[in-house]
Amino acid sequence: MVVIPTYNAGAKVYETVREARAHWAPVWVVVDGSTDGTAQGLREMAAHDPQLQVLVLERNQGKGSAVLVALEAARQAGFTHVLTMDSDGQHPADLIPAFMRASLAHADAMVLGRPVFDASAPLIRVRGRRIANFFTHVETLRAGIGDSLFGFRVYPIAPLVEVMRRGRWMRRFDFDPEVAVRLAWRGIAPINLDAPVRYLRADEGGVSHFNYLRDNILLTWMHTRLVLQALVRLPLLFWCRVRRRPPFQLLP
Template identity: 40%
Template sequence: MKQCFVIPVYNHPHYLQALVQHLNGFELPIIMVNDGSEAECSQLLRQIAAENEQVELVEHEVNQGKGKAVMTGLLHAAASGFSHALQLDADGQHDWQDVQHFLDASRQNPEAMVIGQPVFDASVPKKRLYGRYATHIWVWINSLSLEIKDSMCGFRVYPLASTVNILKNAKFQPRMGFDTEILVRLKWENVPFVNVPTRVVYPENGISHFNVWRDNIGLTKAHSRLFAGMLLRLPKLLYHKVKG
């Protein structure tokens, strides 16, 4: 098993240096994907990469969306010989103290997709919280499973062999819908899941790039495409459920 970190970044400069400093302690390579950030954040990313041997920076010339940034990072990790990639967002919402738990869960379950199961505090916006439940229901329908506890948490470990095979053979929503869609498609391929409870906060100076209209439309399209795909795969999915 060869593990690495994949960090998608789009105009999130506040926590980058502290995050990299924390991850350096694990002595694993860090692949940071600059998704067309503005000059301040881009300059900081290049400085971090120049000063840290563990950091490799991959850059998009223009913003292509979080999903596309994650895909770029995962494909780059696989091409570099890594077997597993821990994705961690750069917005300060995740509890970095849980990184070791995710790495351990992946080592103990190398075939599994390890996903964060958020434990929210009072800082979570209620609209965001209620919106997640609607997505959960669609995910359970489209995967014919309750195994995916939360499909929107950007704290997860990808088994790259099975993930890259799907990335190369499916079309994905390039922005916020990707996090959900890739999990459903992995479940369609009977990849096992491990859910790791982890604290999630919404920091005071946090920056969210979630666009209510654009990203909700994107999520709706993704769910519609997944529902159609589930119906086409229904015999196969039912077989897996009976066999399992």
């Protein structure tokens, strides 16, 4: 299944959902406390499409929290894997089938999108990713995570819910990088597939809720925690990497 968390994405969310539905079913949208009226519009779309489900949270809780709500409902409904994508039009819906095929062939792995940037990508965002990816490589002893921030991914639901429930983080912008690290610690192998990313201008319907100060502080705190935990467990991580064995419960 496909899960699309959304918060005040404007009309672009409708286009994103239509494109996702054109390539996959079912699609679940989690409206994370949006105040732009899109919850009602999405409900109207779902009323005419049995393969589209809309979950509405009364207040904004963050991307990770919105995804977790869908994950727990999906697991109860019998789903085992989920593809997550953003609602702002940056992610390539036409690649959903290819990512799902890769997940089907490697059910125990996580399939991670590796962004291919074009000229629209802000230089500060591209450079920022390099820093984030450097720390991810340190934290996982280069376990193979191609990009820690790109949210177009397929996860196995059960271990993802477990790592999220074991801690109080991973609920906002820190969701994508931290769950990738913690799943890698548990022996969930990453499979990286290239995916083009679009940065849309405001006149194209582009909306960004990234706050450079707030979210960079959040990411800095996240990497500080992860690096410290990795250092404490370095002998175990190194042994597991050499023996190609997962740390599992020893690395919460």
